[in-house]
Amino acid sequence: MTGGASTHVSKQAPVPTVPWGGIVAFLAIAGIVGAGVIAGLLAGASTQGILTNLGFYASIAIIFAVLALGFNLQWGYTGLFNAGIAGFYLIGAYVAAIAITAPSPPIVVGGIPVYPGHLGGYSLPLAAGIILAMFASGATAAIIALPALRLRADYLAIATLAFASILQIFANNLQSVTGGAIGITGIPKPIAFTTADAPFLNALTIVGIGSAILLLFILLLQFMAESPWGRVLRAIREDEEATMALGKNTFNYKLQAFALGGALMGLAGALFAVTLGYISPSSSFAPSVTFSVWVMVIVGGSGNNRGAIFGAFLIYGFEWLSVQLKDYIPSALAEGLPGIRSLLIATGVAAAVLLVFVLFVGRFIWPSARSRILTTVRERAWARSAIVAAFVLYGLGWVFVFLQQYAPRAIGDTIFYLRLMFIGVLLIILIIYRPEGVLREHKRVLR
Amino acid sequence: MAQVSGSLPSPTSRGSTRWAALRPTRQFRRRLFQASIVTVLFLAFVGGLTVLFGTIILQYAVGGLVVSSIVIVAAIGLTVLYGIRGFANFAYGDLMTLGAYLALLLSLNGLSLIWGAIVSFLVLAVVGVLLEVVIFARLEGRGPVPPIVASVGVGLIIQNGVRAVAGTQEWLYPVPASQDIVLIPGVGLHPVRGFLTLGVGLTLVFSAHVLLKYTNLGKAMRATADNLELAKATGIDTKRVTYAAWVVSCSFASTAGVLLGLGTALNPTMGFDIILLIFAAVIVGGIGSPYGAMLGGLLVGLSQEMSVPFLLWLERPDVIGLQFGTAYKVAIPFIILFVVLIFRPWGIAGRRPAFARRSYFIEQIARLLGERRRSETPTGEANGGR
Numbered sequence: 118m119t120g121g122a123s124t125h126v127s128k129q130a131p132v133p134t135v136p137w138g139g140i141v142a143f144l145a146i147a148g149i150v151g152a153g154v155i156a157g158l159l160a161g162a163s164t165q166g167i168l169t170n171l172g173f174y175a176s177i178a179i180i181f182a183v184l185a186l187g188f189n190l191q192w193g194y195t196g197l198f199n200a201g202i203a204g205f206y207l208i209g210a211y212v213a214a215i216a217i218t219a220p221s222p223p224i225v226v227g228g229i230p231v232y233p234g235h236l237g238g239y240s241l242p243l244a245a246g247i248i249l250a251m252f253a254s255g256a257t258a259a260i261i262a263l264p265a266l267r268l269r270a271d272y273l274a275i276a277t278l279a280f281a282s283i284l285q286i287f288a289n290n291l292q293s294v295t296g297g298a299i300g301i302t303g304i305p306k307p308i309a310f311t312t313a314d315a316p317f318l319n320a321l322t323i324v325g326i327g328s329a330i331l332l333l334f335i336l337l338l339q340f341m342a343e344s345p346w347g348r349v350l351r352a353i354r355e356d357e358e359a360t361m362a363l364g365k366n367t368f369n370y371k372l373q374a375f376a377l378g379g380a381l382m383g384l385a386g387a388l389f390a391v392t393l394g395y396i397s398p399s400s401s402f403a404p405s406v407t408f409s410v411w412v413m414v415i416v417g418g419s420g421n422n423r424g425a426i427f428g429a430f431l432i433y434g435f436e437w438l439s440v441q442l443k444d445y446i447p448s449a450l451a452e453g454l455p456g457i458r459s460l461l462i463a464t465g466v467a468a469a470v471l472l473v474f475v476l477f478v479g480r481f482i483w484p485s486a487r488s489r490i491l492t493t494v495r496e497r498a499w500a501r502s503a504i505v506a507a508f509v510l511y512g513l514g515w516v517f518v519f520l521q522q523y524a525p526r527a528i529g530d531t532i533f534y535l536r537l538m539f540i541g542v543l544l545i546i547l548i549i550y551r552p553e554g555v556l557r558e559h560k561r562v563l564r
Numbered sequence: 565m566a567q568v569s570g571s572l573p574s575p576t577s578r579g580s581t582r583w584a585a586l587r588p589t590r591q592f593r594r595r596l597f598q599a600s601i602v603t604v605l606f607l608a609f610v611g612g613l614t615v616l617f618g619t620i621i622l623q624y625a626v627g628g629l630v631v632s633s634i635v636i637v638a639a640i641g642l643t644v645l646y647g648i649r650g651f652a653n654f655a656y657g658d659l660m661t662l663g664a665y666l667a668l669l670l671s672l673n674g675l676s677l678i679w680g681a682i683v684s685f686l687v688l689a690v691v692g693v694l695l696e697v698v699i700f701a702r703l704e705g706r707g708p709v710p711p712i713v714a715s716v717g718v719g720l721i722i723q724n725g726v727r728a729v730a731g732t733q734e735w736l737y738p739v740p741a742s743q744d745i746v747l748i749p750g751v752g753l754h755p756v757r758g759f760l761t762l763g764v765g766l767t768l769v770f771s772a773h774v775l776l777k778y779t780n781l782g783k784a785m786r787a788t789a790d791n792l793e794l795a796k797a798t799g800i801d802t803k804r805v806t807y808a809a810w811v812v813s814c815s816f817a818s819t820a821g822v823l824l825g826l827g828t829a830l831n832p833t834m835g836f837d838i839i840l841l842i843f844a845a846v847i848v849g850g851i852g853s854p855y856g857a858m859l860g861g862l863l864v865g866l867s868q869e870m871s872v873p874f875l876l877w878l879e880r881p882d883v884i885g886l887q888f889g890t891a892y893k894v895a896i897p898f899i900i901l902f903v904v905l906i907f908r909p910w911g912i913a914g915r916r917p918a919f920a921r922r923s924y925f926i927e928q929i930a931r932l933l934g935e936r937r938r939s940e941t942p943t944g945e946a947n948g949g950r
Binding site: 275280540 | 651652654699702703706707708709710712713714716717718719720721723724725727728836840843844847887888891892894895898901902905906909
């Protein structure tokens with residue numbers, strides 16, 4: 118602060134601000150984990166089963182966090198909009214799988230080919246597979262970016278989306294390399310456990326390896342983002358022409374950022390292949406993966422690595438929770454339907470009575486409290502949002518009750534699609550009202 | 565040029581001016597010349613392929629024309645919106661799906677399919693205006709990426725809403741079964757799936773041409789697409805033009821969706837699966853240019869369908885024995901797209917921007933050539949490319 122501003126502010130003591138974003142983030146993740154554990158307990162799962170499930174959540178969330186870090190480097194820092202995240206993810210997964218699996222010849226049963234086999238069988242160690250995957254994805258990202266980087270953002274989006282869908286076609290049909298629609302199975306785990314609690318130990322090793330890699334890359338990316346290199350990237354995002362005018366070769370910087378982001382996505386693909394033990398081209402690499410990663414970065418806060426990781430844990434948490442609740446909710450709703458309905462009716466009546474009292478009767482009983490409430494509603498954004506949210510929740514409750522009554526199977530069947538619709542709604546609302554996300558980017562002031 | 569301008573002010577030669585006004589402009593004559601060259605080249609190409617592969621290639625060409633007519637209708641709708649609102653509408657494919665399913669819903673409830681298509685055309689127009697008012701008007705002036713994100717959100721909502729309501733199974737329009745009409749021996753076309761689609765496509769293309777070229781609204785739309793600020797300054801109500809663009813775009817999406825469903829079957833991802841083909845057509849033709857979209861759609865649709873015999877040839881074990889070769893036909897338009905992005909990113913019919921940045925490859929080639937030239941002339945053209 119210089120000049121006129123310092124005359125008004127006598128002391129430069131920093132005001133301790135409450136980190137609301139961080140608190141919200143922590144509470145949201147804790148809520149998801151808690152809800153998942155409670156759902157598991159209600160379903161009667163063993164402690165180890167619940168822990169395995171939580172380990173699966175953590176490992177996939179870490180994979181999405183790596184994807185989100187890659188996309189954040191591309192979009193959040195440099196402003197390059199990548200719509201083909203699923204494609205780079207797919208390359209990483211297939212390259213790693215081909216590198217580390219044992220040979221798998223075609224299987225023919227009675228003259229009918231059951232499994233076409235796939236390229237590879239090199240049985241390389243996991244680290245080699247990960248490095249190869251990163252290299253392949255990064256190089257592909259650079260090649261894709263070459264024609265599209267000089268153009269407007271939407272050309273890059275379309276080119277990368279086209280590239281991702283071509284890759285999916287190839288993965289589905291180029292049987293001799295990718296194993297066709299069945300994909301690649303039998304991808305070895307990092308450590309082969311043979312005991313009864315192998316799933317739990319496997320999840321634990323993946324979480325260990327994944328969090329080590331994640332930590333390494335957070336530190337690395339944070340260091341790079343704060344370095345002069347990262348400063349040029351942010352300058353390109355804000356104003357590319359001005360950055361060029363300052364003598365920076367923006368094309369090279371953009372190419373580097375895009376290739377690095379692509380390499381991170383390849384790393385995520387390699388981790389995914391190891392985590393699941395098999396890969397197939399159908400759903401794991403669908404365009405919805407790309408859209409989920411967008412939501413993660415936008416929710417968390419683009420241009421903020423912590424935000425990207427929080428977004429990944431939150432949005433994948435919703436998906437995981439919807440799977441957990443999918444088996445539980447319909448039956449619970451069916452059992453508790455009368456109770457839920459009477460609860461909804463009682464809440465509605467109580468709210469209506471409260472509204473009547475505040476608006477009409479309160480004037481005669483307790484005028485000061487009434488006016489205080491009305492002023493709060495009129496002046497505070499959070500109060501208005503709370504009222505809107507309450508209405509929406511109430512309406513959703515009734516929707517579920519009616520769905521359960523008239524189409525009992527609909528909820529169980531459609532919960533997956535409802536989740537994707539929810540992601541769509543979230544994308545629109547966030548991009549309109551809070552494009553900076555929950556954990557917003559730290560504004561830097563040059564002195 | 566000089567003759568025309570010289571004859572205009574003289575009042576005596578009134579008759580000749582009347583005819584001079586009807587004479588095609590120089591630009592139009594040049595376009596006509598280019599178009600005839602393209603047509604001749606294309607016919608020679610098809611003729612050559614026919615000699616190579618037999619009349620089966622004509623069947624593929626006719627099928628390609630049908631696909632092209634769908635792609636062209638969709639590409640015009642997409643590019644009109646692209647030109648005026650300045651963003652790539654990733655929800656366009658899903659809007660097509662929505663239109664197709666609306667027509668299906670109405671045709672299952674007693675209406676004929678034609679009335680269903682018309683009602684869906686009108687409903688989608690309203691949906692378009694609503695989308696602009698509720699969502700996209702709030703994102704104006706924030707660059708191309710936020711509207712893309714929001715449109716992906718809209719697409720997710722539509723696609724999964726359709727899945728939740730209509731299920732994931734395939735639906736068929738109630739089309740009367742009939743034999744293909746034989747054009748020449750070996751080449752046939754279904755009366756509904758082929759001729760009707762071609763007819764509707766041509767009608768829509770022609771009406772878009774009339775709208776854009778011969779109405780005040782079309783003029784205003786072209787002006788807005790060309791330069792928004794200048795259009796505002798000349799007093800064009802750009803808000804109204806934007807709504808009109810949404811109406812045209814979404815209603816064309818509905819009809820393209822119905823035609824697409826007519827050709828095959830309806831499923832919730834039918835629109836999303838074809839959106840990239842439409843983007844390819846739009847970019848190949850030149851973003852924001854409806855006439856370019858027509859050309860691009862023709863090129864993309866024909867190349868996709870006519871690559872099938874070639875891919876079948878590749879499938880033969882004595883060539884390279886490619887498995888499922890015909891599945892790669894959808895990759896052909898993207899190869900064209902990438903080639904166009906590398907060498908002519910403003911499209912084959914688009915106007916080259918004054919300060920077009922050269923693509924990386926062209927710049928490298930130019931640098932290689934330029935170094936030799938620079939050694940001859942010391943002053944050189946250091947900034948010639950920009």
